[in-house]
Amino acid sequence: MKYSASKENYLKAIFHLQQEQASVSTNALAQALQTKAASVTDMLKKLKAQKLLHYERYKGVKLTVEGRKVAILIIRKHRLWEYFLVHKLSFGWEEVHEIAEELEHVSSKKLTDRLEEFLGFPQTDPHGDPIPDLQGRMPVSKQVILADLPVNAICTVSNIGDQTAEIMELLNHKNIRIGTKLEVKKKFSFDNSLEVKLRNQSAFTISEHLAKNLFVKFEEPVVEKSKPVH
């Protein structure tokens, strides 16, 4: 079955919002899709008629199994194209989202699968988000928020929360990207800012806001084992 770009965007938005809350409200969708609540209601009725979601008026929506499948395949396309744009066409990671929003609606399944092969079956997109496989299985990455790490923790940035142009600008400036290794040097309880250090660089401070938007893979701090004396 083929759905309009607009419908695909609704399904995708619902999928993402469902990560936070099991049931998604009309208003939340309207905000996510930059449209009006009335338009959302209209569309939900159509998507319900197509059995892509469970919806009862005033109750919010959930995707059906089918709706979820469609959403994941869009996300798969989006992330594969992002990977292509960054690693083959040398785009900056902060500029690819918008273009991928268009490319993800190109329908050919064969194209998606060939693209994946051409890219060497990447596991995550340039923002660190996992790429669902062609059966629509998406690895769940168990990552942790940078803000939650203890002092002296060493970690690798694996994902960016709010992928806005603003955060990307800041991260570029601070030279932080997916895969960057960080060490937490100090935490200030006054404003919850923390001081971090990159390899071969002096430490600098990042705000609580930023630290809550950086997902990392946490590696246990290496304990300086004192050499046995003999």
Add this chain to the structure above:
Amino acid sequence: MKYSASKENYLKAIFHLQQEQASVSTNALAQALQTKAASVTDMLKKLKAQKLLHYERYKGVKLTVEGRKVAILIIRKHRLWEYFLVHKLSFGWEEVHEIAEELEHVSSKKLTDRLEEFLGFPQTDPHGDPIPDLQGRMPVSKQVILADLPVNAICTVSNIGDQTAEIMELLNHKNIRIGTKLEVKKKFSFDNSLEVKLRNQSAFTISEHLAKNLFVKFEEPVVEKSKPVH
């Protein structure tokens, strides 16, 4: 300026039809776009209002300079994507047209230009059609129809006329593609069929219909120079 996929398709179709006739009729467009004449009339009015074409009722249409520019940029995108699909994703040349019809409407100019660079600035698409450059200049290839060649002529296939799945199927079967060298062995006036020969292959017959759909670059037949006796 950004135009809808539908409008872009109209401009593209008019451009192609203008290669044949200076002025394009409503019916010709309806047929090319697989739609009804009434729908064409409606759209022509809108495109005229946007100054993309010259149109007076009952008189047919021509693209304006602006309309032509838009059309060529779509064609540029179409052909670059076709090249990508064949040379990077290993698609067969007969299956890429449909996918490129979708990809050509992705708007980012930067994407198109980066793609062109990534592909190494190809001059023609997999069907042999020239790829316009980023200023919208398109090389005019002076090719000739295979049917018009004299006996003994040697030529290289440079373009396919009607790029339908049907002709592609036939050409694949006969092992003819862009770049294939052919020698015209015989011409039969009875049905205008002709016998051709590929390198290292025995001669076979092709129909007039096919011969009129194969564009070739003609090389003067090599005259067997008798070796000087001494």
Add this chain to the structure above:
DNA sequence: TATATTATTTAGATTTGTCTAAAATTTATT
């Protein structure tokens, strides 16, 4: 040239996705 045929346009509908404004429902607050 008058008439038949074909091509094109107009008029009026339809579908998709959106909107505003008003009404209905749910949730929060006194």
Add this chain to the structure above:
DNA sequence: AATAAATTTTAGACAAATCTAAATAATATA
């Protein structure tokens, strides 16, 4: 619990792109 506030839905409208059927214009034919 009654009322206020917020959320959600309905009703009615609109723009884009399409359609059918009828009307009009251009072209071909007798």
